[in-house]
Amino acid sequence: MFSNLSDRLEAIGKRIKGKGRLTEDNIQETLREVRMALLEADVALPVVKDFIAQVRERALGAEVMKSLTPGQAFVKIVHGELVQLMGEENDALDLSTRPPAVVMLAGLQGSGKTTSIAKLGRLLREREKKKVLAVSLDVYRPAAIDQLQRLADEVGMDFHPTDPEADPIKTAKAAKEAARKGYYDVLLVDTAGRLSVDEAMMSEASRVHAAVEPVETLFVVDSMTGQDAASTARAFDEALPLTGLVLTKTDGDARGGAALSIRQVTGKPIKFLGVGEKTDALEPFHPDRVASRILGMGDVLSFVENMERNVDQAQAERMAGKLKKGKGFDLEDMREQMQQITKMGGMDGLMDKLPGMGQMGSQVSQQMDDQQVRRQIAMINAMTPGERRKPEVINGSRKRRIAVGSGLQVQEVNRLLKQHKQMQKMMKQFRKGGMKKMMRQLGGGGGMPPGGMPPGGGLPPGLGGR
Structure with missing residues (x-):
């Protein structure tokens, strides 16, 4: 975005x-x-x-x-x-109430309510250590009920069964009672949506709100709708006492006008950004960090938090120890680095948060996008353990076998091996204390290293510089 x-x-x-x-x-x-x-x-x-x-x-x-x-x-x-x-600072969810704290999500059909419920459930369970129950009140679309049940299983939160024939208000009350009896910390309520704002939808949302008395009522809005996002939010705010906003699909919105307009137009804080399709792609909204990203200053705090959540520290320590002993950086190590990058939101997600990487980020994306990272992992997976440890044994016939095994071309195998050699050189520099020289080469005016950006973005071992 x-x-x-x-x-x-x-x-x-x-x-x-x-x-x-x-x-x-x-x-x-x-x-x-x-x-x-x-x-x-x-x-x-x-x-x-x-x-x-x-x-x-x-x-x-x-x-x-x-x-x-x-x-x-x-x-x-x-x-x-x-x-x-x-909005000056992050406005976190206020769950300081007698459990269960009810969080109700409202919005138009297709805005991303159901996936946002799953993402929020995962965030509350993993980062806040909350016991979470979810319920779907979208009785007009049975597929939405099935979708939330499947997503709830995926993220490890419980799901309250919904009868599509039952009154949504009764289902909402039953879910709250089940959450109370089951000692849940949070109940997430997914409401029905329509293709446009209408009186029937608003009336039902108001009655659900009165029945479950949520501590947080979040309006979910698709950032791709631009200025329409703000006017729709205003219409919902007139019918419901909204406490905050969730902006979805921000990874696909290159303009970002909704994020800059919606707080001013509605007077409601943006609480979360949906930054991708996966269930871990939900970020608390920090205005100061987003402002820094907009001005090309990066977002180091979010970068560090992301690393702490996703980097396997034991793996990083193993790699650091290996390099200290003078052992080479092999294709197993390279695969681990790329898997860490994938966990952290891919190359675009990383470059967006690193200071001064605005122009360089587009260069990196051209040379090493997330699809290429996945292809390279597939090629390494198609190798034998011996080939991963000793890439020098990979001759022409082995390259052809690896290409067939990964469904790719021999030229791509050659490119992978060449980039691995570049990364090996950078790791040797790192081991010899050449980190400053390496960073100068990457960003201090030297631009890209010879041959382009190696996979892993030239990041030090374990992505943490250990």
């Missing part, structure tokens, strides 16, 4: 940082560019007007004009106003 806006604002930031002195004229010119970038990102016009007015007022003050680094001061103001626009 935000890739187009981020590229524009990053370029604007670099230009203004290069100016030794800022004048009213070049500030006005820069603000015009920022305004166009926001409008092209599908941010609502009233929100853009307010944002530009706030930045202009601060930029023309002493804070920037008298600064020794006026360009940096200007970018800092834009960052601060973006944070203010999106």
Whole structure:
């Protein structure tokens, strides 16, 4: 998300940082560019007007004009106003009530309510250690009930059975009673959706709300709908006392206007972002971190949190020990690195969070996208254990066998082996204390290493630099 806006604002930031002195004229010119970038990102016009007015007022003050680094001061103001626009800080779920804490999700059909329930259940169970029960009230679409039951099994939360013939209000009350008797911490309620806002849907949602008295009522909205997301949220907010928003499909929205508009239009905080299709692809929304990503500053805190959750520390220690002893970086090690990257949201997810990787991130994506990572894992899987440990034994006939076994071409096997050699060299540099040199080569002006980005993105052992 935000890739187009981020590229524009990053370029604007670099230009203004290069100016030794800022004048009213070049500030006005820069603000015009920022305004166009926001409008092209599908941010609502009233929100853009307010944002530009706030930045202009601060930029023309002493804070920037008298600064020794006026360009940096200007970018800092834009960052601060973006944070203010999106809500200042993460607004977490408030589950401080007598169990079960009921969380109700509402939204249009196709917005991603059911998958968001599963993602939220997984997050609460794994990170918050909560005992979670889910119920589907979408009696108009039996497939939605089956879908939630399947997803509940997948993420390890319990599911309250739903009779499609029963009254949704009675089912909701029965689920809450079952959650109370079963000593559940949280009950997640999936409500019915329609293709558009209508009176019958709103009436039913209101009656469900009255029956289960949720501590959190979240509106789930598809970020791909752009400015329509904000107007739909406003309609729901008039019918239900919403406490927050979940923006879904943000991984497919390059513009990001909904995230920048919706808080201002509805007055409700964004609590979560859906960043992919998998059940672990739900992130708490941190305005300061998102603002940093938009301006190309990365999001190191989210990157570190992601690593702590997904990196196998024992595996990282094993690899670090192996390299310290001078043993080579073989194809088994390379496969482990790529599997770690896949767990952490893929190459795009990593590059999005690393500072200064805006332009480089697109280069990496072109050379090593997530599909290529999966292909390379398939090729390594098609090798024998001996071939993985000693890639030098892989001759022409072995390459043909590996290509057939993975359903790929011999040229791709050759490319994998070449990239493995590049990564081996980088790991040797790392072992010899050449980490600073390696990072300079990657990002400090040298650009990409010779031959392009190796798989694993040139990350140190275990992705944690151990």
